[in-house]
Amino acid sequence: MERDDLIVNDSYAMAAHHSEEAGAAIRKKIWFVTALLTLITAVEVGMGIIFKRSETFSWTMIKWSFIVLTLVKAAYIVLVFMHLGDERSNLKKTILTPYILFISYLLFIAITEGFGHLEAFSTFH
């Protein structure tokens, strides 16, 4: 059977070329994302130092803001730097579904089993 998964003449890679003008727009976007990622990291460190010590914000609130900020950072890296945003939606789904499924599953297991462990400990200790 003839293999259909090999690209004989690099046609897809050739299709990725762009012009000088398009390049300038892309570079502008890259620098924007850079500034954004740096800003988010700075905000996270600031929150780690200041908000964690103050009484104003609850730890749960800060923890979830860290997680949301991290997901925003991750989304920009994956969609812009790794160009996943420009790929076909089929590829996007293939890449992202395992994360969304398995990581949520792992988290669910970790949290429920974690509580189970604590409960067992407090019962039998």
Add this chain to the structure above:
Amino acid sequence: MAGNTKTIPSDVLWGGGQSPYSVTYGKMMMWFFLVSDALTFGGLLTAYGFSRATSEDAWPIGEQVFRALPGLEGAYPLVYVALMTFLLIVSSVTMVLAVEAGHRNDKRGVVRWMAATVVGGIFFLGSQAWEWSHFIHGSGGSFQLAKAVNVTTDSGMSMELPQGEVVFMDHHFGHLAEPWSQGDPNTVLSSTDGHVTLTQFGEHEHSAQMHGLTVNKYIENEQQISGEEALKLWSARGEVFAFGANLEDSEYAAQQTYANFFFFITGFHGFHVFSGVVINIIIFFMALNGVFERRGHYEMVEKTGLYWHFVDLVWVFVFTFFYLI
């Protein structure tokens, strides 16, 4: 930007006249590798969270443990780790600029930005080496209480410390206590006027007076204890001393798990950075020698870029889940 949304020539379509992914085999396999690798890191971070949630001993927190800067005294919580994060983000940016230059067949641009990416990666590895060294050496060391003690801290707070509580020594004292804890006969411990004095007779004569012990050093509510109260803690010390951290001992907490996760997660990530730098160097020389120019496209830079961005991506999560939370 690297969008492959153009019409695909019929000779490369899959059976059924479709090209579901519209990417080359190599790029798709790189993505698949990254998916599996990300699940490995996901598993590690989940294991970390699980261990932390179920730990019965106190768990050190990031901004208390990682607050040193090279060559500076004082506490700068998380600043160093944030600089490392920034370094990796910047080298990710230079990488994406190399990919962009490749799409314009700009050989000079690719070579220049690849060189910058390699330099960024090497700097990150160097920073990590410093951080590891700092973590392994620790500060003064710690011991655990053999029995419960009631003490008054320097700030006048009355504390009931349970058996197994970790007590931290200052740097100078820990330095002399280290050989003593291993039964060095040349080390003499004496206590006068409520102070604990440790003297070591070796090639050189040293003596250090313990100014204070610290409890809760790496968790919240750090407290200094000195004078008579420190002496009470010292006489309740157990057999176990820990200086710095390695795979068997950790001064940071009563449990070893925290140090183990630090070594494993940041070590595994550091190994990824290291291999990424090696691959980037290879790609740099290939671009320099005009291999991609002759090939007519720079897709190899893009595939390497995917791996390099992934390394950055993992660090973003390690930064949040290991250092911040």
